[in-house]
Amino acid sequence: MKLMRKSLSNQIYTVLKKEILHGEIPFGSKLVNRQLQSRFDVSSSPVRDAINRLYLDGLVSSITQSGAVVVEFTLEFYTEVNEVLLCIAVAGVRLAGRKADREEVAEELKAIIAEQEDCIGTELYYDKDYAFHKVFIDHSDNGRLKALFKQYNVLHEVLVRHFYGYSNQLAFGAQQESIEMHRRITEEFEVGHLRRAMNLMEEHYDNAGKIFQKMIAKNPAILEGEA
Numbered sequence: 293m294k295l296m297r298k299s300l301s302n303q304i305y306t307v308l309k310k311e312i313l314h315g316e317i318p319f320g321s322k323l324v325n326r327q328l329q330s331r332f333d334v335s336s337s338p339v340r341d342a343i344n345r346l347y348l349d350g351l352v353s354s355i356t357q358s359g360a361v362v363v364e365f366t367l368e369f370y371t372e373v374n375e376v377l378l379c380i381a382v383a384g385v386r387l388a389g390r391k392a393d394r395e396e397v398a399e400e401l402k403a404i405i406a407e408q409e410d411c412i413g414t415e416l417y418y419d420k421d422y423a424f425h426k427v428f429i430d431h432s433d434n435g436r437l438k439a440l441f442k443q444y445n446v447l448h449e450v451l452v453r454h455f456y457g458y459s460n461q462l463a464f465g466a467q468q469e470s471i472e473m474h475r476r477i478t479e480e481f482e483v484g485h486l487r488r489a490m491n492l493m494e495e496h497y498d499n500a501g502k503i504f505q506k507m508i509a510k511n512p513a514i515l516e517g518e519a
Contacts, residue, residue: 304334307332309346313449313450317362320365321362325340343359351450371505377444378498380440380444385481385489386486388481392433394481394484398481398482401427405471418452422445425445477489
């Protein structure tokens, strides 16, 4: 695969990240430097830079001289990611409620919810889901919180895509429920009931974790990449 010579590491990073997100590069796979150099027709430096960025995203581990390994998919891994993201999202609601114009934030949220409803069952749904939660994070006016949210949301999206890839029907129902929860969070936030909005956000992520655990209990082969 031939690339333009501008921002080689960024292009490689973008391609590999997309392939991990969509399951084209499976969990636990090895990323071998020499193979990637050959694939992208580049030297070792941009490949190493791209892998280092994937590592910062939490998408790869065990970096060595020869390459790296894509993170393993386990129930414990998903649970930890979901718990951390829950804390980040709740903090975003609290800080946005203190620092931002609630009506302005609510209008942004409502617009995204309307778009999200049109994207149920499509790839764009994940982008809209990310956009909804990002509104609170953006209005938190906290750079470190923004960086954490970006990192952990990437991991969460990988796992959610993998999870729902086994059942379109399950994904459709869960996405509808998620949008309804988004609507309830927005309503409470808009009228200044920040504690209720925070509690709903926590419930939102807790429910996602419970659904996931039930699915694993019924079909343990998901963790092995099998349907």
